Amino acid sequence: MLTTKQIDLILNIPKAENHIHIEGSIPWDLAFELAEKNKVPFPVDKPEDLKEWVESVFAETPGLNGFMICDRTINSSCVHEEDYERVIVELAKDAKRQNIIYQEFHLDYPLNEIRGIPMEVVMEGYRRGQKIAKEKYGVDIVYIAGLDRTLSAEQCANFVASLSEYLDMVAGIGMDCEEEGHPGIKHLESYKLAKEMGLFLTAHAGEDDDSKNVWEAVKELKVSRIDHGNRAVDDPVLMEYLRENEILCAMCPTSNILTGVAESYAKHQLMTLMRAGVPVSISSDDPPYMTDLVQEYVLAIEEMGLTEDELIAVARNAFKYSIKGERYLPLFDTWVADFHARWQ
Ligand SMILES: [Zn+2]
Numbered sequence: 001m002l003t004t005k006q007i008d009l010i011l012n013i014p015k016a017e018n019h020i021h022i023e024g025s026i027p028w029d030l031a032f033e034l035a036e037k038n039k040v041p042f043p044v045d046k047p048e049d050l051k052e053w054v055e056s057v058f059a060e061t062p063g064l065n066g067f068m069i070c071d072r073t074i075n076s077s078c079v080h081e082e083d084y085e086r087v088i089v090e091l092a093k094d095a096k097r098q099n100i101i102y103q104e105f106h107l108d109y110p111l112n113e114i115r116g117i118p119m120e121v122v123m124e125g126y127r128r129g130q131k132i133a134k135e136k137y138g139v140d141i142v143y144i145a146g147l148d149r150t151l152s153a154e155q156c157a158n159f160v161a162s163l164s165e166y167l168d169m170v171a172g173i174g175m176d177c178e179e180e181g182h183p184g185i186k187h188l189e190s191y192k193l194a195k196e197m198g199l200f201l202t203a204h205a206g207e208d209d210d211s212k213n214v215w216e217a218v219k220e221l222k223v224s225r226i227d228h229g230n231r232a233v234d235d236p237v238l239m240e241y242l243r244e245n246e247i248l249c250a251m252c253p254t255s256n257i258l259t260g261v262a263e264s265y266a267k268h269q270l271m272t273l274m275r276a277g278v279p280v281s282i283s284s285d286d287p288p289y290m291t292d293l294v295q296e297y298v299l300a301i302e303e304m305g306l307t308e309d310e311l312i313a314v315a316r317n318a319f320k321y322s323i324k325g326e327r328y329l330p331l332f333d334t335w336v337a338d339f340h341a342r343w344q
Helices: 004-012 028-037 047-060 064-075 081-097 119-137 153-166 184-196 212-219 230-234 236-244 253-258 269-275 293-302 308-320 325-343
Strands: 015-021 100-107 140-148 170-176 200-205 225-228 248-251 280-282
Touching: 004 293, 004 308, 004 325, 015 225, 015 248, 015 280, 015 293, 015 308, 028 047, 028 064, 028 081, 047 064, 081 100, 081 119, 100 170, 100 325, 119 140, 119 153, 140 153, 140 325, 153 170, 153 184, 170 184, 184 200, 184 212, 200 212, 212 225, 212 230, 212 236, 230 236, 230 248, 230 269, 236 269, 248 269, 253 293, 269 280, 280 293, 280 308, 293 308, 308 325
Parallel strands: 015 100, 100 140, 140 170, 170 200, 200 225, 225 248, 248 280
Antiparallel strands: none
């Protein structure tokens, strides 16, 4: 059970989040409402049945593949610019509730592209949402454009090139979707182009495939961060490389348990990486399927066994190794000093 001090820490510490996908974070009630408005066929008749449907998909298709089926279906509820804006505003409201002041959202446009939604519809909605999030909720949102690694090299490179219109709102590129059978090296040209455009580089790796994908991401794609990176624990040389080069692993414990990447919270790879000196942060990945960031912090202490100081260090990493969130470090450090003074 948490102490009053730990509850103060978890609820009130200023938070940053490095690894969360817009399309996987659409609140299910909102998705249902938008699907009805847009007359998009949905697999259930009532919003409260979505949970059961998701569970049935996971039972039939376990792991990341099952998740992607749900993700693509729920995201199909968004069609118009105002739908995309609404999603961001709702997510910012929820961020404020959790005292998240800086958030890096992966936007996976290809999930919309396959449904024929023009890029400007999606991006303008996200752009307006980003502005409202800051003005109304004080949440600073930065977008990371996600490449679907299962798509062709040409499709992804075209997507990266088209980001030139959106460099005021997009600060980085990432790469996600099913790793197994889809080596990231296929998208080397996309990464080179993104680098030339001045974008921050990250990639999902070492989630549902082994540590060689992490090597490939850092050595070939030259990323500054790894999303997940769980399998790095299998390779001490790689862990040393990540530590030495201060390459953050943006980890999502509950997501990893759901997809079978980690056996349990107690055995989650974060502890091994953290204690080997690799910078790690905690994120929620896709909250409706998993849990929110506050709850991730609760689980980090209660189930994973992080000490209060370790949780503070992990929370600080989320700002320190972020794309644009370093400016919040003085505010963060002042809060931590006040917290220690309050509880000494
Ligand atoms: Zn992810």
